[in-house]
Amino acid sequence: MFGKKGFLLLIPVLAGFFIALAVSAGSGPPGSSSNPVIARSYADQALQPLQDQISALQVEVARLKEIASRDNPPKFADVPTTHWAFNDIRFMVEKGIITGMGNGTFGTNLPARRCDLAIMVVKALNLPTSNVETDFPDVPKTHWAYAHIAAAQKAGIISGFPGGKFAPNGSVTREQIAAILAKAYSLELTGGTVEFKDVSKTSWAYEAIQKLSDNGIGKGFEDGTFRPALPVRRAEVAVFLAKAMDPTRRSTQ
Numbered sequence: 129m130f131g132k133k134g135f136l137l138l139i140p141v142l143a144g145f146f147i148a149l150a151v152s153a154g155s156g157p158p159g160s161s162s163n164p165v166i167a168r169s170y171a172d173q174a175l176q177p178l179q180d181q182i183s184a185l186q187v188e189v190a191r192l193k194e195i196a197s198r199d200n201p202p203k204f205a206d207v208p209t210t211h212w213a214f215n216d217i218r219f220m221v222e223k224g225i226i227t228g229m230g231n232g233t234f235g236t237n238l239p240a241r242r243c244d245l246a247i248m249v250v251k252a253l254n255l256p257t258s259n260v261e262t263d264f265p266d267v268p269k270t271h272w273a274y275a276h277i278a279a280a281q282k283a284g285i286i287s288g289f290p291g292g293k294f295a296p297n298g299s300v301t302r303e304q305i306a307a308i309l310a311k312a313y314s315l316e317l318t319g320g321t322v323e324f325k326d327v328s329k330t331s332w333a334y335e336a337i338q339k340l341s342d343n344g345i346g347k348g349f350e351d352g353t354f355r356p357a358l359p360v361r362r363a364e365v366a367v368f369l370a371k372a373m374d375p376t377r378r379s380t381q
Contacts, residue, residue, distance in 0.1 A: 246273060305368055
């Protein structure tokens with residue numbers, strides 16, 4: 129009647145009910161019919177096999193849910209199979225690193241925020257988010273991305289602006305994502321350099337941009353520019369990070 133899924137969800141409820149009956153004292157005097165005397169140690173020993181089975185079932189349910197979400201990733205109205213970033217967005221969603229906007233869309237053309245990128249990188253690297261703190265004055269402990277921003281700062285992946293602020297809601301620029309990914313994945317120059325018309329050798333992000341380009345993660349534009357100050361869209365972030373995570377996805381040209 130309930131189906132397999134409903135039965136699995138019902139087991140912990142029923143078990144908890146019977147456990148409570150077995151080990152809790154009733155309202156009557158000890159030894160009475162309303163308050164049978166049952167040693168807690170005995171009850172725990174007798175019920176341990178059931179508790180073990182419940183735990184195993186819960187683990188199995190969690191595993192099945194993970195498989196289902198991986199095999200059937202969310203579909204976004206603005207990411208058809210013909211979208212240029214479809215494969216990388218799907219890869220990132222399957223990994224649980226990127227989610228949609230909550231309205232059925234991915235927001236492919238929306239600028240990526242600095243707090244969003246911090247969360248993605250921390251998830252991609254599986255960095256611990258407990259017992260971490262940040263000293264950015266514009267990122268209070270009540271900020272929804274506090275732990276991830278703190279974890280990224282602790283790992284030396286992100287930094288703030290002059291004055292100490294992080295600007296969590298600010299847009300991520302192409303030079304910023306180059307610097308972040310170069311640090312996060314310890315990128316090194318493997319070949320030659322590509323000189324972009326708009327990236328001076330004196331630029332603070334020059335080396336990071338070179339590493340990003342040399343490793344096939346982020347190329348420039350056809351006109352020979354990199355456009356370092358251009359905000360990165362969410363679709364582009366998915367592509368950059370997917371290539372950083374998986375070298376087989378990188379461009380060899």
